[in-house]
Amino acid sequence: MTSQIPDTFIYNGEEYELIALDGEGLITPQDYGMNPEMLHTACYRGFYSTYEITNDGLFLTEMVIGEVEEGYKSIQGIMPTLPNKNSSNYPTYKRLRLLTTFTGKIRLGKDFIQELYVHMGYQKASAYKTLLEFTFEAGKLVSMQDISASNAKKRGNFKKKFETGDIVQNIDESFSLNIEIE
Structure with missing residues (x-):
């Protein structure tokens, strides 16, 4: 299994990776009647996107x-630019x-933090x-909160759990973007 390509979000001119979510309404190819094949082992879902967060809202800018x-x-x-x-x-x-x-x-x-890389699914917070x-x-x-300080107290928790816990559950959780999985 391979680590998956996350969606990218631009906020205040800086790039961030999607770590987790709890909600609905991000845009997918299926919203437009397309069911893409996987790109490669690092993109099983068949697409990845770039979004921009502004005071006006959350915008899809590239897919x-x-x-x-x-x-x-x-x-x-807009039609996609096709590679040669x-x-x-x-x-x-x-x-x-x-x-x-x-x-x-x-x-x-x-x-x-590269030392905390897990070679499967999405990287965790x-x-x-x-x-x-x-x-x-x-x-x-509606709001933005910097939770880096509280997250630092959990540093490396998912990797430790991944390396020692139930293998099937760990695989499932590694591919999940559920906000409760840390």
Whole structure:
């Protein structure tokens, strides 16, 4: 198994990785009638996205997508840029500005601690120095809280559990973005 590519979020000009969420309304290819094939072992779900958080809300700005048997569809009137035959890139929807309907909480991490890397699923909050928690209502930003200090007290917890706990449960949890899994 392989660590998965997380969605990227831009906030105040800085890049963060999606660590966990509790809510619904992030945009997927399925919202547009597309069911992508996996890109590779680091992207089983077949796509990954870039979002931007502003005072106006949570916007999808880019989506990289795997092969779609039924054909690529327009998102906001935009078709994906297709890679040339000699490229290792994937079809990418660029220059989007699509307000999400996300309602709930999102945790974003930055400053990953390489020694806490788990070679499976998504990296967890306890492996990041910087951790921010955002609350949204219908895509609109309600609040942001820096929870890095409280997260530091849990540093490395998931990796320790992953290496010593129940293997099946650990695999399931590593691929989950459930906000309760730390």
